């Protein structure tokens with residue numbers, strides 16, 4: 001019988017579930033809205049419905065379901081399975097999400113932070129295949145991070161390690177969602193890019209095509225800024241250059257700390273291309289020590305937006 005793992009990548013806006021083979025091939029994928037601001041029981045119901053949909057599909061196709069692997073967007077205590085913090089799910093703090101899901105499914109259930117799941121996807125089937133030491137960033141509304149050393153995820157006692165988005169880079173910098181100032185996330189996430197673009201527009205010093213969007217009453221987002229930057233808009237380019245520099249500063253320090261060569265960058269913003277990656281590479285090279293800097297490689301995810309779901313499903317096929 002052919003085997004599948006059911007992967008679930010829970011997001012603040014949408015959640016994705018998929019039936020995935022042992023070698024990382026997606027057979028069926030379903031995307032649904034997440035009622036993230038609602039009560040825990042409503043969130044759990046939507047997760048259970050989504051998982052059941054993929055379960056039924058898999059059983060109808062006569063697949064053997066090996067288990068369910070979850071990628072969770074925040075901190076879940078590995079010793080208890082209780083939510084410490086899911087930033088986009090204000091009512092989930094303290095909720096025993098893992099015990100609750102076990103009531104509905106008898107399959108093996110495994111979970112990781114969503115950035116760790118994405119790292120495992122890229123390590124097992126993508127741009128990091130065969131590289132036992134690597135670091136990932138997922139750039140979205142926030143910034144997720146994960147660290148792999150000697151082929152093992154760096155977890156720490158509760159599983160909270162790898163929160164690279166909350167490295168403090170500028171003590172007096174912009175306010176971060178975590179309550180601190182000047183975190184990487186507050187300077188290089190999709191939301192930071194939009195905020196920064198609006199700030200520079202309001203200074204009025206650089207002429208920009210982005211003003212046209214605002215005049216038409218359209219909301220700016222990070223992909224619009226990337227699109228205009230790639231068409232040659234100077235303000236949009238400046239915004240991406242700044243974000244790339246902040247990421248490069250973080251990468252240079254991380255290379256010094258961990259002696260990791262390969263850094264993988266995923267999430268929507270990574271599609272911006274050289275306007276983001278060139279300043280990132282330059283800055284990482286400047287900040288890393290001699291002997292380390294020449295070995296740094298910074299690449300985009302190969303599995304794109306599927307890295308998380310493929311990595312989450314792979315949890316059920318591996319025993320680490």
Ligand SMILES: [Zn+2]
Pocket residue numbers: 165166176177178179180183185186
């Ligand atoms: Zn922070």
